Amino acid sequence: MGIPLTDEQRMVADAARDFATRRLAPGAAERDRTARFPLDEIGALAELGLLAMKVPIVDGGAGTDNVGYALAMEAIAEACASTAVILASSNLASKILSDHASPEQKERWLRPYAEGALGPxxxxxxxxxxxxxxxxxxxxxxxxxxxxxxxxxxxxxxxxxxxxxxxxxxxxxxxxxxxxxxxxxxxxxxxxxxxxxxxxxxxxxxxxxxxxxxxxxxxxxxxxxxxxxGYPIALSALGAGRVGIAALSIGLAESALAAGVAYAQERRAFGRTLGEFQNTQFVLADCRTELDAAWLLTLRAARLLDTGDKAAAESSMAKLFATEACGRVVDRMVQLHGGNGYSREYPVERIYRDARVTRIYEGTSEVQRLVIARDLLRSTSR
Ligand SMILES: Cc1cc2nc3c(=O)[nH]c(=O)nc-3n(C[C@H](O)[C@H](O)[C@H](O)COP(=O)(O)OP(=O)(O)OC[C@H]3O[C@@H](n4cnc5c(N)ncnc54)[C@H](O)[C@@H]3O)c2cc1C
Known part of the structure; x- marks a missing residue:
């Protein structure tokens, strides 16, 4: 991405990616088929600190910033979007407790939760x-x-x-x-x-x-x-949560794009690989560009949250653009796979289904547009 990251952010992202590759990716298709909740995997993620990422270390959490959180969420979603959304809602709930619970409530609920004793x-x-x-x-x-x-x-x-x-x-x-x-x-x-x-x-x-x-x-x-x-508590948590869903949808789209690039290099039609058709090249170029733009919006929103600046509209822009880009990228990658894209044998079929809800939960695309437009109409100078 060419974006400078701290050593800590890199470590969080690497740990999440390593776990996702080893423990989540191999069983993702099977869990989708059987709708099996990844309880063991969530337990292991709690041990890694990923269930209470944004909870400060003094309260038992990992003390990760929003940039680190977004990087980890992207890595997990690349392997398994179901696990990523479980992490997203768990981190949403635990961040509320770390921001608003009393010291007694934190001792009683947040610490055991962060240690993995309560599950998600x-x-x-x-x-x-x-x-x-x-x-x-x-x-x-x-x-x-x-x-x-x-x-x-x-x-x-x-x-x-x-x-x-x-x-x-x-x-x-x-x-x-x-x-x-x-x-x-x-x-x-x-x-x-x-x-x-x-x-x-x-x-x-x-x-x-x-x-x-x-x-x-x-x-x-x-x-x-x-x-x-309660309402401002929910809204401020959702604002930050949307950056996580933006990252989740980027992860989904990145995995579809990687599958599409590999397929374009091996599948042949009319005597050449799909990747040799200019149409395929243009489609892949558009996907890469849109995903990089989604990344930039997402990391901007995460940075603003980390510096304590106003970030509501920016978080909504990240969620709106990243989830809509995800939908376009995944749809194009199904198309690139031809009939195989419609088969459960190929991961893009699952990714296509997994991607759709990102435009609905944690605020629909329409709700994100409302937040952005309200901010735009309210602001006198930018
Ligand atoms: C898989 C999944 C997981 C979820 N997880 C959670 C969870 O853990 N916790 C939780 O609390 N919720 C959760 N949700 C709920 C989710 O956040 C809501 O579905 C979402 O906010 C939309 O609400 P709704 O379904 O009631 O749709 P509605 O609010 O009825 O909206 C229907 C349609 O109307 C549009 N619309 C509504 N108002 C306006 C407006 N003012 N202007 C323009 N268009 C508008 C919407 O964008 C949408 O297209 C989850 C949903 C799903 C599908």
Whole structure:
């Protein structure tokens, strides 16, 4: 990429790539076929510190910056997008705790989680009737003498059936964003009912379920941050999370492009390799250029997050461009494979299915455009 990296960022990326190549890539197709959640692999990733990457070392995490996180996410997704999205939602949840939990909550939940004792974590914001319009959520948390009682449902929760803890957003006040608070709900909390696994198009080894709260009882200490602060907590975590999804989609596209380049060099038609056709060369050149542009936007957003600068629109630009570029690259690589691109024998078929959801979760492309346009119209000078 020609972008200067620190030794630490390089080490994180190398460790992630080494693990991904040895432990994730060989079983990715089989996990996709059987929709097997990579629980053992997630345990090993916890030992490497990849489940709590952005959690400071004092709280038991790896203390990685956003650039290192993006590099690691790309490397993992190149091998297995399902594992990458499990890491993405786990890191989203754990970053919220490291930023907003009390010292007691960190000792009780964050440290054991970072050590791998709790498995993955989930981030539970979306509901059956609202995803993009998250401020309209209706899951309610009512305070009583024994703590909090939660009622309602969450939808599409990554690792919801496997997570040791859930970071859940629920309404504690009136309508709108000000009425939302953030809670830690442990696995097996009384009244927490886990729905069946969704039968998804792609990223099939990542578990995705609904969570039902039926008079779900949690302790008074389950509230994270102040009452009514849940929405800004969710939004700021999602802003940084989008950089991770941008990197994840670059990883997917890089693996498709590598497969396409190899195929173009060996497959022959009309007496020459596909790579000798100028059309193929132009397609590959466009893919490489778009992916490098996606990288630059992603690393810019990660750097801004690391320096504490304004990064909301930049993170959305990275997610929008990288996920849309991923869709184009992967589609072109299926086309380049001809009929073989439509067969489960070839990895591009799985990558094509895995790629589609990156334009939907952690904010659809339309939502990213809203964030970018709002910032543009609000700013008086750039
Ligand atoms: C595999 C998978 C994993 C997921 N994991 C999680 C998770 O771990 N935690 C979690 O909380 N959620 C998760 N989600 C949910 C995901 O974030 C939502 O699906 C997403 O935010 C879109 O919400 P929605 O499905 O309700 O669509 P809707 O909000 O109903 O949107 C439908 C369509 O309308 C468009 N639209 C909506 N509003 C506007 C507008 N104002 N202007 C223009 N267009 C608009 C959208 O872009 C979309 O195209 C996951 C989803 C999937 C598929």
């Amino acid at each position: 974590a989930s981030f539970a914001l979306s509901e059956p009737s609202c995803g993009s319009d998250a401020a309209a959520l209706t899951t309610a948390a009512r305070e009583d003498a024994d703590g909090w009682l939660l009622n309602g449902a969450k939808m599409w929760i990554t690792s919801g059936a496997q997570a040791g803890m859930h970071v859940v957003f629920a309404r504690t006040g009136g309508a709108g964003p000000e009425g939302i608070s953030c809670f830690i709900v442990p696995r097996g909390a009384p009244g927490l009912v886990v729905g069946k696994e969704e039968d998804k198009m792609g990223q099939r080894a990542s578990g995705t379920v609904a969570l039902h709260f039926e008079d779900c009882r949690v302790e008074p200490s389950a509230l994270v941050g102040a009452r009514g602060e």
